Amino acid sequence: xxxxxxxxxxxxxxxxxxxxxxxxxxxxxxxxxxxxxxxxxxxxxxxxxxxxxxxxxxxxxxxxxxxxxxxxxxxxxxxxxxxxxxxxxxxxxxxxxxxxxxxxxxxxxxxxxxxxxxxxxxxxxxxxxxxxxxxxxxxxxxxxxxxxxxxxxxxxxxxxxxxxxxxxxxxxxxxxxxxxxxxxxxxxxxxxxxxxxxxxxxxxxxxxxxxxxxxxxxxxxxxxxxxxxxxxxxxxxxxxxxxxxxxxxxxxxxxxxxxxxxxxxxxxxxxxxxxxxxxxxxxxxxxxxxxxxxxxxxxxxxxxxxxxxxxxxxxxxxxxxxxxxxxxxxxxxxxxxxxxxxxxxxxxxxxxxxxxxxxxxxxxxxxxxxxxxxxxxxxxxxxxxxxxxxxxxxxxxxxxxxxxxxxxxxxxxxxxxxxxxxxxxxxxxxxxxxxxxxxxxxxxxxxxxxxxxxxxxxxxxxxxxxxxxxxxxxxxxxxxxxxxxxxxxxxxxxxxxxxxxxxxxxxxxxxxxxxxxxxxxxxxxxxxxxxxxxxxxxxxxxxxxxxxxxxxxxxxxxxxxxxxxxxxxxxxxxxxxxxxxxxxxxxxxxxxxxxxxxxxxxxxxxxxxxxxxxxxxxxxxxxxxxxx
Amino acid sequence: xxxxxxxxxxxxxxxxxxxxxxxxxxxxxxxxxxxxxxxxxxxxxxxxxxxxxxxxxxxxxxx
Numbered sequence: 001x002x003x004x005x006x007x008x009x010x011x012x013x014x015x016x017x018x019x020x021x022x023x024x025x026x027x028x029x030x031x032x033x034x035x036x037x038x039x040x041x042x043x044x045x046x047x048x049x050x051x052x053x054x055x056x057x058x059x060x061x062x063x064x065x066x067x068x069x070x071x072x073x074x075x076x077x078x079x080x081x082x083x084x085x086x087x088x089x090x091x092x093x094x095x096x097x098x099x100x101x102x103x104x105x106x107x108x109x110x111x112x113x114x115x116x117x118x119x120x121x122x123x124x125x126x127x128x129x130x131x132x133x134x135x136x137x138x139x140x141x142x143x144x145x146x147x148x149x150x151x152x153x154x155x156x157x158x159x160x161x162x163x164x165x166x167x168x169x170x171x172x173x174x175x176x177x178x179x180x181x182x183x184x185x186x187x188x189x190x191x192x193x194x195x196x197x198x199x200x201x202x203x204x205x206x207x208x209x210x211x212x213x214x215x216x217x218x219x220x221x222x223x224x225x226x227x228x229x230x231x232x233x234x235x236x237x238x239x240x241x242x243x244x245x246x247x248x249x250x251x252x253x254x255x256x257x258x259x260x261x262x263x264x265x266x267x268x269x270x271x272x273x274x275x276x277x278x279x280x281x282x283x284x285x286x287x288x289x290x291x292x293x294x295x296x297x298x299x300x301x302x303x304x305x306x307x308x309x310x311x312x313x314x315x316x317x318x319x320x321x322x323x324x325x326x327x328x329x330x331x332x333x334x335x336x337x338x339x340x341x342x343x344x345x346x347x348x349x350x351x352x353x354x355x356x357x358x359x360x361x362x363x364x365x366x367x368x369x370x371x372x373x374x375x376x377x378x379x380x381x382x383x384x385x386x387x388x389x390x391x392x393x394x395x396x397x398x399x400x401x402x403x404x405x406x407x408x409x410x411x412x413x414x415x416x417x418x419x420x421x422x423x424x425x426x427x428x429x430x431x432x433x434x435x436x437x438x439x440x441x442x443x444x445x446x447x448x449x450x451x452x453x454x455x456x457x458x459x460x461x462x463x464x465x466x467x468x469x470x471x472x473x474x475x476x477x478x479x480x481x482x483x484x485x486x487x488x489x490x491x492x493x494x495x496x497x498x499x500x501x502x503x504x505x506x507x508x509x510x511x512x513x514x515x516x517x518x519x520x521x522x523x524x525x526x527x528x529x530x531x532x533x534x535x536x537x538x539x540x541x542x543x544x545x546x547x548x549x550x551x552x553x554x555x556x557x558x559x560x561x562x563x564x565x566x567x568x569x570x571x572x573x574x575x576x577x578x579x580x581x582x583x584x585x586x587x588x589x590x591x592x593x594x595x596x597x598x599x600x601x602x603x604x605x606x607x608x609x610x611x612x613x614x615x616x617x618x619x620x621x622x623x624x625x626x627x628x
Numbered sequence: 629x630x631x632x633x634x635x636x637x638x639x640x641x642x643x644x645x646x647x648x649x650x651x652x653x654x655x656x657x658x659x660x661x662x663x664x665x666x667x668x669x670x671x672x673x674x675x676x677x678x679x680x681x682x683x684x685x686x687x688x689x690x691x
Contacts, residue, residue, distance in 0.1 A: 228666070231666035232664075232672050235664070243673070243675055244637070246679070247638070247673065247682070249686060265680060266679050266680065269679065271662075271674050271675065463635060463640060578683075578689070579689050580638060580639065580640065582689055
C-alpha cells in the first residue's frame with residue numbers, strides 16, 4: 001500500500017514514510033488514519049490558523065479500487081469554524097487519483113511564505129507558485145491548474161476566494177459538484193498559503209485477490225441496484241429528502257422556528273426541479289448511484305444560470321430554512337457558494353439566523369444595510385457575495401457566528417445565542433426533534449453541527465418491526481421514532497458504520513446509512529478481504545469504527561469539551577407545530593437519561609469520558625496517553 | 629399485474645397500489661398522493677396531489 005507524504009510548507013521539505021501495518025489494522029485509512037495522525041500531532045489548545053495545525057488528506061483503504069462507490073477521501077485538521085474537531089469528506093475523483101499518484105495520505109504542516117499549490121504526479125511532489133490564481137473563483141482555479149499542467153484528467157482539490165480570505169467556513173472543492181464542506185478545511189489551507197493540490201498518476205493499486213473482488217463487486221452491485229432506496233436516489237438524488245421532509249413535517253422552516261414552510265407551494269418539489277431544471281447527472285468514481293444533478297435555467301430573468309447541484313442541503317437550508325421554495329434562488333445561492341468556496345450549510349444557516357434577527361427586530365437596516373425579509377432573492381445573494389468577499393454586513397459573518405453575535409449584542413450576546421441553532425459551535429444540519437436515535441447521534445456527533453454524516457439511524461423513520469432491526473443491527477429497536485427507549489445502541493451502531501465507511505472511502509449512499517437493503521459490515525468486510533487480504537470479521541470492522549469514534553471523543557475531551565456540549569439546540573426543546581409528529585420535541589429529562597444510556601453503551605463514564613477499560617479494549621491506551 | 633406497497637406519509641399506514649397508478653388515495657386517511665414507479669413492483673410517494681391543500685391539512689392534524 002501507498003505511504004504518507006509529510007510536507008512542510010515553511011521549509012518546502014518532503015519526507016515520505018510507510019504506514020505501519022499495525023496502524024492500518026487499527027484504523028484502516030481515510031478518516032481513521034487521519035484521526036490517528038491528527039490526535040498524536042496536534043498540541044491541545046492550538047490556534048487552528050497556526051502553521052502548526054496539521055492538515056491531513058487521507059484516501060480510504062478501498063478508494064480507487066473496483067469496490068462500489070469507492071471515491072471518498074477525508075480532509076482533517078483542527079477546525080477554525082468550531083474550534084474543535086475538523087473533518088470533511090468528499091467524493092469525485094481526487095481520492096482515487098491521489099492513490100494512483102502514489103500516496104494514501106498527505107500530512108501538511110507549516111505555512112508557505114507565498115501562495116503555492118502542490119503538484120503530485122507518479123510519486124513526485126512539486127511546490128508551484130500560485131499567486132497568479134488570486135483573481136480566480138473556484139471553478140476557474142480548477143480549470144487554470146489543469147490547463148497550466150496540460151492535462152484535463154488531472155484532479156485538483158482547491159480553495160476559492162473565501163478560503164484565500166480566511167472566511168472560517170471555507171470549503172475545499174474538487175469539481176463544481178464535489179465539495180469537502182463543513183468545519184472550514186478550506187480556511188486551514190488558506191492559512192497555510194496552500195491554494196490547491198493537483199494529482200495525477202498511473203500507479204496501480206495492488207489488489208490481494210482480483211478474482212474475489214470481481215465476484216464481490218458483482219454481488220454488491222446487484223444488491224444495491226435492487227433496492228428502492230437506490231432507485232429513488234438515482235433519479236432524484238438527495239432531493240428525495242425534500243419530499244420526505246415536507247410531507248413528514250420535518251422542514252427546518254424559517255431557521256427551525258417551524259416544521260413546515262407554508263410559502264413553498266407546488267413548485268418546491270424534487271420532481272418539478274428534475275423536470276424543469278435538470279439537464280444531466282454526474283457520478284463519482286465507480287458509483288452506480290449518480291446522485292449529483294446538473295442544472296440549467298433556460299428562460300426568465302436568470303436564463304443561463306448553470307451549475308452542479310443542488311443537493312438537499314441547498315433545498316432544505318437555502319429553501320425551507322431561509323423561507324423560499326424558489327428553485328432559481330436556491331440554485332443561484334448554491335452556485336455562488338461553489339464559486340467562492342463557501343460551505344453551503346453554514347452559509348445558509350447564517351443567512352437564516354440574521355433573517356430571524358431581522359424578523360424579530362433585534363437588528364435593523366442601520367446594521368444590515370438592507371432589508372432581510374425571508375426568502376428575498378436579492379438579500380440572500382448579496383449576503384453570500386459579502387461573506388465571500390468579507391465586505392459589508394455579510395463580512396461580519398465571515399469570522400463565524402460567535403464574533404458576529406458579539407458585534408450585534410455586546411455583553412448581552414449570551415442571551416441571544418439561542419437564535420442560532422448550533423451544536424459544538426457549528427450550525428445544525430438536521431432537525432431531530434421527532435427521531436430520538438438521530439437526536440442522540442446528532443447531539444454527540446464528534447465534528448459538531450448535529451452532523452447527519454456522523455450518525456443518522458435512518459431506519460428509525462421507516463416503520464421497521466423490531467425483529468427486522470434486530471436482524472440488521474443485532475438488537476430490536478422500537479418502530480416509534482419518537483420513543484427514547486433503547487435508542488442509544490442504534491445511534492452508536494450507525495456511528496461505527498459511518499466511521500468505517502469513511503476509513504474505507506465508501507460513500508454513504510451505498511450503505512445501510514441510507515437504506516437497510518444496502519451494504520453493511522458483512523459486505524464491507526468482504527470487500528476489505530478481497531482488496532487487502534485482511535480477514536477482518538464484521539465484528540472486528542465494527543470495532544475499528546468504535547476505535548475511530550473513541551479517538552475523536554478523546555480529541556474533544558482534550559480540547560475541553562464534554563457532557564455539557566452533548567446538547568441539542570435550545571429550540572429543539574420546543575414542540576413541532578404541524579403534521580403527524582406535531583408536539584414532538586426533545587424532553588430535557590428523557591434526553592439526559594438517554595445520554596446516560598449512550599455513555600454506558602459506549603463504555604464511557606457519566607461525564608462522557610472513555611474509561612480505562614474501554615481504551616484498553618480498543619487498543620488506544622498507548623497513543624492517547626493523557627487520560628491514563 | 630403487479631402492485632406495490634406504499635406507506636402513507638400522512639398517517640403512516642401501509643396499503644397497496646395497483647401497478648403504474650400515478651395517483652392513489654390512502655384508504656385510511658384519504659390523503660391523495662402522486663406516485664413515482666420505478667418498475668412494476670416498486671413505487672414511492674413523490675408528493676401530495678396538492679402541496680397547498682396538504683399543508684392546510686397538516687395544520688389540523690392532532691397527534
